[in-house]
Structures are given as C-alpha cells and as structure tokens.
Amino acid sequence: xxxxxxxxxxxxxxxxxxxxxxxxxxxxxxxxxxxxxxxxxxxxxxxxxxxxxxxxxxxxxxxxxxxxxxxxxxxxxxxxxxxxxxxxxxxxxxxxxxxxxxxxxxxxxxxxxxxxxxxxxxxxxxxxxxxxxxxxxxxxxxxxxxxxxxxxxxxxxxxxxxxxxxxxxxxxxxxxxxxxxxxxxxxxxxxxxxxxxxxxxxxxxxxxxxxxxxxxxxxxxxxxxxxxxxxxxxxxxxxxxxxxxxxxxxxxxxxxxxxxxxxxxxxxxxxxxxxxxxxxxxxxxxxxxxxxxxxxxxxxxxxxxxxxxxxxxxxxxxxxxxxxxxxxxxxxxxxxxxxxxxxxxxxxxxxxxxxxxxxxxxxxxxxxxxxxxxxxxxxxxxxxxxxxxxxxxxxxxxxxxxxxxxxxxxxxxxxxxxxxxxxxxxxxxxxxxxxxxxxxxxxxxxxxxxxxxxxxxxxxxxxxxxxxxxxxxxxxxxxxxxxxxxxxxxxxxxxxxxxxxxxxxxxx
Amino acid sequence: xxxxxxxxxxxxxxxxxxxxxxxxxxxxxxxxxxxxxxxxxxxxxxxxxxxxxxxxxxxxxxxxxxxxxxxxxxxxxxxxxxxxxxxxxxxxxxxxxxxxxxxxxxxxxxxxxxxxxxxxxxxxxxxxxxxxxxxxxxxxxxxxxxxxxxxxxxxxxxxxxxxxxxxxxxxxxxxxxxxxxxxxxxxxxxxxxxxxxxxxxxxxxxxxxxxxxxxxxxxxxxxxxxxxxxxxxxxxxxxxxxxxxxxxxxxxxxxxxxxxxxxxxxxxxxxxxxxxxxxxxxxxxxxxxxxxxxxxxxxxxxxxxxxxxxxxxxxxxxx
Numbered sequence: 001x002x003x004x005x006x007x008x009x010x011x012x013x014x015x016x017x018x019x020x021x022x023x024x025x026x027x028x029x030x031x032x033x034x035x036x037x038x039x040x041x042x043x044x045x046x047x048x049x050x051x052x053x054x055x056x057x058x059x060x061x062x063x064x065x066x067x068x069x070x071x072x073x074x075x076x077x078x079x080x081x082x083x084x085x086x087x088x089x090x091x092x093x094x095x096x097x098x099x100x101x102x103x104x105x106x107x108x109x110x111x112x113x114x115x116x117x118x119x120x121x122x123x124x125x126x127x128x129x130x131x132x133x134x135x136x137x138x139x140x141x142x143x144x145x146x147x148x149x150x151x152x153x154x155x156x157x158x159x160x161x162x163x164x165x166x167x168x169x170x171x172x173x174x175x176x177x178x179x180x181x182x183x184x185x186x187x188x189x190x191x192x193x194x195x196x197x198x199x200x201x202x203x204x205x206x207x208x209x210x211x212x213x214x215x216x217x218x219x220x221x222x223x224x225x226x227x228x229x230x231x232x233x234x235x236x237x238x239x240x241x242x243x244x245x246x247x248x249x250x251x252x253x254x255x256x257x258x259x260x261x262x263x264x265x266x267x268x269x270x271x272x273x274x275x276x277x278x279x280x281x282x283x284x285x286x287x288x289x290x291x292x293x294x295x296x297x298x299x300x301x302x303x304x305x306x307x308x309x310x311x312x313x314x315x316x317x318x319x320x321x322x323x324x325x326x327x328x329x330x331x332x333x334x335x336x337x338x339x340x341x342x343x344x345x346x347x348x349x350x351x352x353x354x355x356x357x358x359x360x361x362x363x364x365x366x367x368x369x370x371x372x373x374x375x376x377x378x379x380x381x382x383x384x385x386x387x388x389x390x391x392x393x394x395x396x397x398x399x400x401x402x403x404x405x406x407x408x409x410x411x412x413x414x415x416x417x418x419x420x421x422x423x424x425x426x427x428x429x430x431x432x433x434x435x436x437x438x439x440x441x442x443x444x445x446x447x448x449x450x451x452x453x454x455x456x457x458x459x460x461x462x463x464x465x466x467x468x469x470x471x472x473x474x475x476x477x478x479x480x481x482x483x484x485x486x487x488x489x490x491x492x493x494x495x496x497x498x499x500x501x502x503x504x505x506x507x508x
Numbered sequence: 509x510x511x512x513x514x515x516x517x518x519x520x521x522x523x524x525x526x527x528x529x530x531x532x533x534x535x536x537x538x539x540x541x542x543x544x545x546x547x548x549x550x551x552x553x554x555x556x557x558x559x560x561x562x563x564x565x566x567x568x569x570x571x572x573x574x575x576x577x578x579x580x581x582x583x584x585x586x587x588x589x590x591x592x593x594x595x596x597x598x599x600x601x602x603x604x605x606x607x608x609x610x611x612x613x614x615x616x617x618x619x620x621x622x623x624x625x626x627x628x629x630x631x632x633x634x635x636x637x638x639x640x641x642x643x644x645x646x647x648x649x650x651x652x653x654x655x656x657x658x659x660x661x662x663x664x665x666x667x668x669x670x671x672x673x674x675x676x677x678x679x680x681x682x683x684x685x686x687x688x689x690x691x692x693x694x695x696x697x698x699x700x701x702x703x704x705x706x707x708x709x710x711x712x713x714x715x716x717x718x719x720x721x722x723x724x725x726x727x728x729x730x731x732x733x734x735x736x737x738x739x740x741x742x743x744x745x746x747x748x749x750x751x752x753x754x755x756x757x758x759x760x761x762x763x764x765x766x767x768x769x770x771x772x773x774x775x776x777x778x779x780x781x782x783x784x785x786x787x788x789x790x791x792x793x794x795x796x797x798x799x800x801x802x803x804x805x806x807x808x809x810x811x812x813x814x815x816x817x818x819x820x821x822x823x824x825x826x827x
Contacts, residue, residue, distance in 0.1 A: 077613045269605035291511045293816040294763035
C-alpha cells in the first residue's frame with residue numbers, strides 16, 4: 001500500500017471520528033438502531049474493521065466494480081447458479097455475491113463455537129430420547145402433544161437404532177447479532193441445510209480480490225470442510241457391510257432441477273463420492289445398490305439431500321419419483337446409513353425451538369451459551385392473545401417451513417395480510433409461532449459502485465459425530481434490498497464471505 | 509461408473525459432434541455458393557439437406573439462407589446447432605462432478621456465446637465467424653477433455669459417442685453424394701462439378717489431407733477410398749469404426765465383462781473395412797455399402813444401450 005494514500009486516509013479517519021458521522025466517506029451508508037458490524041454507534045470503525053475500512057477508502061470504486069464483474073462472470077461460467085422456476089429461458093441465475101468480507105474476531109468466534117457445540121450435542125440426545133424412551137416427555141419438560149403433532153415427527157423411527165446414535169451429522173444454524181452486539185440463534189436446520197458450497201466459492205473469489213488484505217488479517221482457513229464431511233460420512237458405514245475395505249458412499253440428489261444442484265455436484269466432486277439420483281439406486285433383499293456399467297454395486301452410506309417425505313415412496317409419500325422404493329427397510333435393517341437420519345426435522349420445528357434452552361438444561365445440566373430469540377407459542381392461550389393484538393410488531397412464522405416461506409413480517413405487512421394470517425393462526429395455532437421483529441445487524445456491502453449497509457445473518461456449518469467439527473466461518477447471508485430483513489436466497493438475498501480471525505487485531 | 513453418468517457422457521459427446529458436423533456443412537456450403545451458379549449450388553444444398561435429415565416440409569418451402577438460419581438457431585428443431593450444443597451442455601450438467609471444471613466452463617462458455625448470437629437478418633454476413641466459433645469451441649473442448657480428464661472409463665464413453673456419431677454422419681453424407689452425382693469413377697473431375705467434390709471433402713474436413721495423399725486431382729474412386737478406407741485420417745469411416753472398436757474393447761476390460769455384443773458388431777465392421785477393396789465397394793454401390801454401415805451403427809448403439817446403460821435388473825442380480 002502507498003504511504004501517501006495511507007496518510008490521507010488517516011486524516012479522513014480523524015475528521016470522521018470527530019464529526020461522529022460516516023456520511024462523508026460513504027454517502028449512502030445509513031446507520032440505524034441495529035448493530036453495525038463495521039462502525040460503532042458513534043460512527044468510528046471497529047478495531048477489527050480498520051484495515052478493510054482503509055482499503056475501501058483507498059481503492060477506486062472502478063477497481064472494485066471490475067472485480068465484482070469478474071466475480072459474477074466466474075460464477076456464471078462455473079455454473080454456480082440456482083434455478084428460478086418460473087422463468088422459461090434463463091432458468092439459471094447466479095447467487096448474488098458481495099465482495100466485502102464480514103469479519104468476526106477470534107474471541108467472538110470461540111463463544112459461537114462453544115454455544116453451537118453445546119446445542120447440537122443436546123439436540124442429538126433429544127432426538128434419540130424422543131424416538132426411544134421419551135424421558136423428556138415423561139418428565140413433562142416438553143408437552144407430548146407438541147412433539148407428536150410436529151409435521152416432521154416420523155413415527156416409523158420409533159425404537160429404531162441409528163448408527164452410533166448420531167441423528168444429526170450436518171447442521172446449519174442461523175445466528176443473528178442483536179443490537180447489543182451479542183449473538184443469538186434464530187433457527188437450527190437439522191434436515192438438509194444447504195449453502196456450504198457458496199461459503200467455499202465466496203472464499204475462493206475473495207482470496208483473488210483481496211490477497212494482501214486476506215493475508216494481513218490472518219484469516220482462519222475453511223478449505224478442510226469437505227474432507228471433514230467425508231470423514232463423518234465414512235464413520236457412519238455399517239460394520240456388517242459386504243466389502244471390508246472402503247465403504248461405498250453416495251450423495252443422493254433430487255436432480256438437476258433442484259435449486260441446490262450445483263452444491264450437490266460440487267460436494268460429490270470434492271469428496272470423490274458418487275452423485276446419484278433416485279433412479280440410479282435400487283433395493284434388493286434390503287441392500288441398496290447403484291446401477292453401474294459393470295453391474296450393481298452396493299451402497300453403504302447415503303448423504304441424502306432429499307427430504308424425508310420423498311426418500312421412499314413405499315414408506316413415505318407414494319407420489320415421490322425422487323426416492324428409492326425399499327430404502328427405509330434397508331435403513332431399518334442397518335444395511336445402509338443415512339445422513340442426516342430420518343425424522344430430525346422434529347428438532348428444528350419452530351415451536352420445539354422455544355424449548356431448546358430447556359433441552360440443553362435437561363440433557364447436559366448446563367445453561368445455554370447462545371441464547372434463543374423470544375418465541376411466543378400460540379398454543380398457550382395467554383401468548384396467543386398477545387400475538388393477535390400485536391401482529392403489526394411481530395414476525396409470524398409457520399413452524400414447519402424453511403427458506404423464508406410462510407412468514408409474515410408485521411411491520412412490513414398490510415392489514416389484509418395480517419387478517420389472512422390471523423384466520424390461519426386461529427384455525428391452527430400449533431402451526432405458527434411469533435417472534436419480535438429483529439433488528440439484524442448490518443454490514444458494509446458494495447452496491448451500485450458505493451459502500452452501503454445491509455442486514456446480515458450468519459449460518460455456520462456444524463459437523464457432528466459425537467464430537468464437533470466447526471470450520472471457522474460460514475455463510476453470511478445478506479438482504480440486498482435496502483431496509484429488507486429477509487436474507488433467504490429464494491427471496492432476493494445474497495451472500496458474502498465470512499472471515500474469522502486467527503489472532504486479535506492490533507490497531508496501529 | 510454409474511450407468512446414467514456413462515449415458516450422459518456418451519450423448520454429450522454425440523451432440524457436440526453433431527453440432528460441429530452441421531456447422532461445418534453449412535459453412536462449407538455458404539462459402540462455395542459464392543463461386544457457383546445458382547443451379548449447381550441448389551443441387552448441392554438439396555443433397556446437404558438430405559444428409560442432415562431435414563424434414564421435407566422444412567426443406568421444400570424455405571430459401572437456403574433462411575433454412576440455414578433454422579438449422580443453426582432454431583430451438584424447436586432438436587438437430588439445430590444451438591439445440592445440439594444446449595443438449596450437450598445439459599448432459600454434461602447432469603454429470604458435472606464427473607468432468608473437470610475446465611471442461612464444464614468451456615462448454616458452458618460455448619453455449620452462452622451461441623444463445624447470444626445475432627438476429628436473423630444480419631447473421632449471414634458474420635456466419636463464417638460464427639461457424640468457426642462453433643468448431644473452435646468444440647475443438648477446444650476436446651483438447652481440454654483430453655488433457656484434463658483421466659482417460660478412464662468416462663473418457664472412453666466420450667470417445668465412443670464421438671466416433672459412433674461421426675461414422676453415421678460421414679456415411680450419410682457420402683451416401684447421398686454418390687447416389688446423386690454420377691461421374692466416371694476413375695476420371696478426374698473437372699468443370700462445374702469440381703467444386704461439388706471439393707465440397708464433399710471439405711465437409712469431412714478432408715480436402716487438405718486428401719491432397720497430401722493423392723494430389724489435388726479429384727477422382728471419385730480416390731475420394732471414396734480416402735473417406736471410407738483410409739486408416740490414418742480421423743474423419744474416415746475406417747478410422748472412426750476402429751476407434752469405436754478400440755473404445756468398446758477398453759470399456760469391456762474396465763467393466764470386467766467378456767466379449768460383448770457391441771464389440772462383436774464393431775469388430776465385424778472393422779474387419780470388413782480393413783479387408784475391403786474400393787473397387788468392390790464401387791461395384792456394389794457406395795450408397796448401398798454406406799447404408800449397410802449405418803445399419804450396423806444403429807445396431808451397435810442399441811447394443812451399447814442394452815449392456816451398459818439400461819440393462820434389466822434381474823439379469824444383473826443373477827450374475
């Protein structure tokens with residue numbers, strides 16, 4: 001970096017700090033009541049953002065714009081796209097990627113890691129318990145009917161032992177940062193969490209765009225994610241499998257029209273495992289085979305990216321073309337392992353979520369490290385009344401949905417939408433929960449040639465096989481529309497790289 | 509290797525070969541047209557249309573440039589160049605994790621370039637550039653494939669697809685040419701017909717290679733010998749059939765299967781081409797001989813399909 005530039009940047013920094021506003025440097029950067037990742041409430045850059053801030057002041061916007069174009073083009077050429085279902089010609093769009101990294105200091109990360117480790121251990125014990133003896137239900141910690149009425153509860157799993165008692169091998173939990181700067185868990189994704197390929201792809205791009213900055217910051221690497229995932233899958237292989245050598249592992253995808261198809265191919269390729277569709281597999285005598293050019297080959301472990309409902313048309317939805325007839329029986333016989341196990345969705349149900357602190361306490365005897373968001377259960381008469389009176393202030397979510405579908409954001413809703421939700425809630429209170437509208441933290445993004453603040457969340461990916469592997473980082477999702485709080489890719493969200501720092505930042 | 513993957517690689521390769529072939533044919537025609545009378549260029553155009561299996565309904569009504577546009581860009585025509593490239597890409601997209609990233613990027617780039625191509629009224633002027641781009645793009649893809657993908661089973665299906673398609677295309681082209689144009693077999697071609705024979709060779713990318721072998725004097729018997737029986741030229745029927753046979757042999761070893769039906773069919777074709785003499789073929793009728801080759805090609809394809817891609821589960825469980 002050029003010293004003259006540095007000096008002028010420092011002067012600018014000083015003027016900024018004294019005036020207490022950031023408008024001079026980035027005219028469109030708006031701070032509101034939410035926590036900003038880069039600036040403190042007085043408009044001074046936080047210590048761990050200093051270096052990025054300085055780079056942004058020095059770098060001509062044209063340069064960044066070029067990098068952005070190059071990045072977009074490289075995503076398009078690599079086919080890192082997701083599928084838009086309603087558009088005939090261009091069914092593939094790139095997942096918008098923002099060039100500015102979101103930076104998390106090492107000590108903050110260590111707390112997140114401890115919190116997530118605790119949480120997944122407890123949730124895994126919870127799943128084992130409710131599909132076996134049900135102690136937590138007998139002890140009346142969680143109402144029995146809440147569990148049994150959950151859409152993702154699978155009674156077929158009762159009494160079935162899964163390999164090594166691991167129900168959740170891969171989990172993606174969504175974290176948000178509250179206005180006081182602390183992290184909280186917004187939801188857990190224990191079924192088929194996606195997005196990890198974007199985490200890895202974003203990192204690859206950013207290393208090219210900011211090589212010096214990246215090196216100087218001392219960012220923790222994340223590239224070992226796929227080999228860690230492979231190790232986890234291997235450890236699930238049934239011991240009685242025919243081949244005593246390498247277990248045969250396959251990733252089951254719904255196929256090329258699935259919006260996460262790129263990710264499926266990417267992970268299969270990186271792990272060197274077979275990418276299969278339902279039609280490639282068949283079950284004979286409770287053994288799963290794949291159809292290869294040299295005949296049928298046994299499959300030991302399936303990393304399935306297909307929902308429970310579609311896995312086996314004999315056991316679950318009979319109209320599914322994506323699954324494999326007989327797969328559940330092979331699973332029950334212990335001849336094939338599935339990751340994640342069937343029926344894990346009960347633990348990420350949004351009403352069960354409200355009980356996670358109790359779950360942690362019950363199984364581990366500990367207080368939760370990462371707090372939950374206040375959640376109103378509409379099956380409780382008192383809470384229902386409060387929610388119906390305050391719909392314009394709350395976020396209302398359907399309990400079994402994901403991806404930002406089935407959601408009402410009170411402050412941004414119309415009276416008509418609220419009436420519609422009111423009717424639905426009264427008809428089926430078990431199907432909805434309410435939470436206060438969150439002021440998600442904001443982070444700098446490069447938009448239309450300038451730096452602006454946008455709301456973000458964070459999805460780290462947790463790998464679990466009794467112990468936890470958590471690659472330092474995750475997918476920071478961005479609500480790209482100004483003022484929007486919805487970060488889901490299906491709803492106009494984008495993503496950015498997340499830098500977890502190895503060491504503490506020294507300010508010069 | 510998964511049967512579905514093998515099938516996708518095979519078809520990806522066939523579609524790409526077809527796109528390249530169509531591009532070469534139309535390009536050669538539009539170039540030669542500049543030097544020819546309307547009458548003789550129309551004759552050649554009709555043969556070309558026949559060799560490409562264009563439905564009569566389409567071929568009869570439209571003028572040559574419009575039809576060329578249809579053959580290049582029309583997405584409702586599954587054999588148009590754009591459709592073939594799109595199909596090749598779609599097949600590769602289904603098996604992306606089996607190819608190298610460079611392969612996918614190149615094919616994807618070619619596809620994006622083709623769908624962004626110019627409107628109907630202005631494209632003729634730039635058509636040569638466009639057809640070159642298709643061929644260059646496909647060649648680049650093949651080069652990338654050969655140097656970045658392991659030459660294992662998957663690669664063999666790519667080879668197989670290319671040469672099965674090529675055998676069929678060249679046979680169809682040669683058949684229509686020899687059935688429509690009568691010229692004494694052993695006399696040098698001269699005058700207005702000369703360009704038609706040059707055109708045939710160029711459509712097989714064979715003009716220069718032919719000249720090296722026989723000089724620029726074109727005689728039908730030599731042209732036939734070169735396109736059918738030459739063992740060194742990569743677009744000759746013999747070369748293609750030998751490649752199919754070799755690929756099938758290698759796949760048989762890799763999948764640990766004994767001599768299979770496709771190997772038998774390809775072996776028989778190979779033997780016939782190795783020991784045939786062009787005089788016999790000419791006497792029998794080139795057209796007839798080519799139809800025979802095409803039939804065997806169809807049989808070989810069906811046999812490959814049945815053994816590797818879509819076999820009955822009962823037979824696989826029994827063995």
